[in-house]
Each structure stands twice: as C-alpha cells, then as structure tokens.
Amino acid sequence: MSASEKFEQQPLTSHLAELRSCLMISLAAVLVAFVLLSTVTEELSAWFLKPLLRVLPGQQSLIFTSYQAGFFFT
Structure with missing residues (x-):
C-alpha cells in the first residue's frame, strides 16, 4: 500500500488530529521566532x-x- 493510498483511507478524525498537531507546531514556531526576534x-x-x-x-x-x-x- 502506497503512502497516498494510506492517506486517502484515513478517517476524518485522523485528518483533523493531524491538522491540529501541524497548527500547534506552527504556532509554537511563530511564538519562538517572535521571542527571539524581539531580543534583537x-x-x-x-x-x-x-x-x-x-x-x-x-x-x-x-x-x-x-x-x-x-x-x-x-
């Protein structure tokens, strides 16, 4: 089974959980960048x-x- 087939077979809740984790990582990265840049x-x-x-x-x-x-x- 290829990665694209596995991706398509995931239920909606799995997609939403993955989206939530990506959004949390992105938010954390923005906050870290803000703190680091505010020092300079x-x-x-x-x-x-x-x-x-x-x-x-x-x-x-x-x-x-x-x-x-x-x-x-x-």
Missing part, C-alpha cells in the same frame, strides 16, 4: 534604516510617532 529589535531596525540614514541631508535624524511607523515610508 534595535539591531534589526538599525539594519533596515541604515540606507535611509545614509542619504539624509546634513545632521537631520528620523523621528517616528510610533515604532512601526518607521517601516511605512511614502
């Missing part, structure tokens, strides 16, 4: 804004009213 927020934002800071005229600086506003340039 300053360095990450400096890396993203480096090209913009390089072309600013004179001694000007960037001012944002909220942290995520720096990523929405018009």
Whole structure:
C-alpha cells in the first residue's frame, strides 16, 4: 500500500488530529521566532534604516510617532 493510498483511507478524525498537531507546531514556531526576534529589535531596525540614514541631508535624524511607523515610508 502506497503512502497516498494510506492517506486517502484515513478517517476524518485522523485528518483533523493531524491538522491540529501541524497548527500547534506552527504556532509554537511563530511564538519562538517572535521571542527571539524581539531580543534583537534595535539591531534589526538599525539594519533596515541604515540606507535611509545614509542619504539624509546634513545632521537631520528620523523621528517616528510610533515604532512601526518607521517601516511605512511614502
């Protein structure tokens, strides 16, 4: 029996259990990535804004009213 035949013969509850486990693993991965990336927020934002800071005229600086506003340039 091939893997595709075995997959097709599973009952609905088995498919839902597999889906639940995949969703839990995905959620855990997103949470871990969020925690890890939140520790390097300053360095990450400096890396993203480096090209913009390089072309600013004179001694000007960037001012944002909220942290995520720096990523929405018009």
